[in-house]
Every structure is written in structure tokens, then in C-alpha cells.
Amino acid sequence: MSGLEAVQIRNPHATLRDGMRGEKKPAGRWAYLTYPAYMVAFMGLSWWCLDRGFDSGIWIPAVTVSSFVVILALEQIFPRRPAMNTLRDWQSINDSAHGVLTGAMRPLGTSLGIVLLASLNELRLGTGVEAFWPSGWNLALQVVLAQFVVGFAAYWVHRSMHEFDRLWWFHSIHHDTEQVHVLKSGRFHFMDEIYGALITPLPLLLLGVSTEVVVLRSMWQVFNGSMGHANTQQRFPSWFHYLVSNVDLHNLHHSTERRYQDSNYSGTPIWDLLFGTFNHPDRCESVSFGIAERYVPRGFFSQLWFPFRAQVTAPQATESSA
Numbered sequence: 001m002s003g004l005e006a007v008q009i010r011n012p013h014a015t016l017r018d019g020m021r022g023e024k025k026p027a028g029r030w031a032y033l034t035y036p037a038y039m040v041a042f043m044g045l046s047w048w049c050l051d052r053g054f055d056s057g058i059w060i061p062a063v064t065v066s067s068f069v070v071i072l073a074l075e076q077i078f079p080r081r082p083a084m085n086t087l088r089d090w091q092s093i094n095d096s097a098h099g100v101l102t103g104a105m106r107p108l109g110t111s112l113g114i115v116l117l118a119s120l121n122e123l124r125l126g127t128g129v130e131a132f133w134p135s136g137w138n139l140a141l142q143v144v145l146a147q148f149v150v151g152f153a154a155y156w157v158h159r160s161m162h163e164f165d166r167l168w169w170f171h172s173i174h175h176d177t178e179q180v181h182v183l184k185s186g187r188f189h190f191m192d193e194i195y196g197a198l199i200t201p202l203p204l205l206l207l208g209v210s211t212e213v214v215v216l217r218s219m220w221q222v223f224n225g226s227m228g229h230a231n232t233q234q235r236f237p238s239w240f241h242y243l244v245s246n247v248d249l250h251n252l253h254h255s256t257e258r259r260y261q262d263s264n265y266s267g268t269p270i271w272d273l274l275f276g277t278f279n280h281p282d283r284c285e286s287v288s289f290g291i292a293e294r295y296v297p298r299g300f301f302s303q304l305w306f307p308f309r310a311q312v313t314a315p316q317a318t319e320s321s322a
């Protein structure tokens with residue numbers, strides 16, 4: 001198969017496989033509280049663990065896993081799209097396995113990034129940049145600024161994975177899901193994770209940002225990533241979509257339609273607005289998730305191998321089902 005044909009597999013005009021139609025259930029006004037209340041609980045607990053000096057190798061995985069369990073319970077009690085359910089999705093087993101593997105791979109990517117940064121410093125390309133970071137600011141403000149900076153790097157990392165087929169084959173593991181729920185926030189091919197972990201922390205490392213800020217910013221990403229995929233009732237005022245990525249924005253990114261799939265890349269929507277890839281959820285709706293044509297295999301080990309094989313032979317679409 002030629003490269004052109006490979007691109008056409010992702011063409012929205014190709015025959016669409018019937019994705020799961022997950023209509024949204026109307027949410028009451030109380031759903032405006034879900035996100036802020038959970039944010040205060042999650043970030044408050046993370047800050048407390050950090051402040052008490054607990055072993056980060058223990059509290060970070062403990063808080064992350066506990067949070068997944070709580071969100072899983074919220075999904076069962078207050079489902080956003082009742083047709084979708086983490087516990088009735090066979091791919092949840094693969095999602096969990098990918099999540100564990102990528103969690104293990106993240107330090108490897110970050111270490112490679114540090115090696116790269118050290119080399120840059122050796123070349124005297126990075127000296128003096130630390131002076132620009134406002135280390136005297138309040139911790140919360142530094143975390144917000146850090147997220148803004150990381151959002152820029154993450155935007156281009158994510159966009160590159162959508163625009164270059166050789167990277168897309170790795171990222172397609174995250175998108176090949178007809179259901180979107182909390183476990184999808186950990187469903188990444190380990191090479192996708194290493195690529196992101198290698199590039200996105202570099203600006204913060206270059207700026208000499210403190211460990212506290214780096215850790216809390218990472219915990220924000222865990223919180224926002226899991227709530228951004230959570231199939232539980234959440235509501236937001238319209239203006240909020242311009243400030244912070246959330247489940248409404250990210251559901252569009254999981255759409256089978258390319259015009260939505262190739263948008264809303266960053267956790268900080270201002271970068272999508274600036275670079276012309278922002279879609280406001282109040283003006284767009286998509287209830288069909290996944291990739292239009294099925295070519296990602298169903299098995300876990302096949303999914304690990306698939307992007308490497310695709311580098312040699314572009315994949316053929318199949319109609320195998322879950």
C-alpha cells in the first residue's frame with residue numbers, strides 16, 4: 001500500500017464504520033460542581049502529600065490509582081453517556097495494561113530529556129534562561145504558569161502525532177476507542193509516552209523550575225487527563241472552554257470526524273486558539289468516537305507491535321470488531 005493510500009484510510013469521506021452512538025444524558029446544574037470540587041480534593045491532597053514530605057514513589061501512584069477508583073465510581077453513579085461503561089468495555093483491560101506500561105516508561109522519557117538538556121547546556125545554549133522564571137511567586141501561580149509553558153510544548157508534540165503518519169500509528173492506539181471513559185486517559189502506546197515525556201518537560205527543566213512546581217504540574221495533568229476522559233456528569237460555563245481543556249473539548253478530539261479529531265490538542269486551549277485548531281464544544285457535537293476505519297488490532301501485544309510494523313507496511317483497514 002502506498003503512503004497516499006495510508007493517508008486515505010483516515011479520510012472522513014471513506015466509508016464510516018458505525019461507531020458507538022453515545023448520546024449525552026442531560027446534566028443538572030449540580031454538575032457544574034463536579035470538576036471544581038474534584039480539583040480541590042485532588043490537588044489539595046497532592047499538595048498535602050508534597051508538603052508532608054512523603055515518598056513521591058509511593059504517594060504519586062497511590063493518589064493516581066485512588067483517583068481512578070473514585071472516578072470509576074462516579075461514572076457508575078452519574079454516567080455522562082449511559083451507553084458507555086468502563087466495566088462493560090473489553091478494551092478496559094488493554095487500557096489498564098497500556099497505562100501501567102506507560103507509567104513505567106515515563107521516567108525513561110524524562111531522563112532522556114534531561115540528558116538532552118545537559119548536552120544543550122554543555123553547548124552553552126541553555127545558560128542564563130533560569131533568570132526568567134519567577135521563582136518568588138506564589139506556588140499556585142507558578143504551577144499555572146508552568147502549565148501554560150508545558151501546554152505549548154505538549155501542543156506541538158500532540159499535533160505532530162496527528163500530522164505525521166509515522167507518529168500517528170503510535171498515537172492511534174489512544175484514539176482507537178469507541179468508548180471514552182476514565183481508563184482511556186492511560187491508554188497510550190509506550191513510545192507515544194516516551195516521545196511526550198522526552199519533549200514536554202524540557203522548557204521547565206531549561207527554566208530551572210523547582211521540583212514542587214514540576215510535581216504539582218504533573219499531578220494537575222493526571223487530574224485533568226482523567227477528568228477529561230471521565231464518563232461522568234460535568235458541566236462548564238461557555239467561557240471556561242477557552243481557559244482549560246476539559247471533557248467537552250477532549251470528547252471532540254476523540255471524534256471519528258477528522259475536522260474535530262485534528263483539533264483541541266493542548267491542555268491549555270490558548271495554544272489551539274493561537275494556532276487555529278480550536279473547536280468550541282458549544283458549536284460542535286460529535287457522539288461517535290474512535291477512528292473512522294478500523295486498522296488497529298484488538299489484542300494488547302498486537303497493539304504494542306502494530307505501530308512498528310506500520311513503519312514498514314502501512315496498515316490495511318479491517319472490519320474486525322471488539
Ligand SMILES: [Zn+2]
Nearest residue numbers: 158162171253
Ligand atoms: Zn490525539
Ligand SMILES: [Zn+2]
Nearest residue numbers: 174184229250
Ligand atoms: Zn484522549
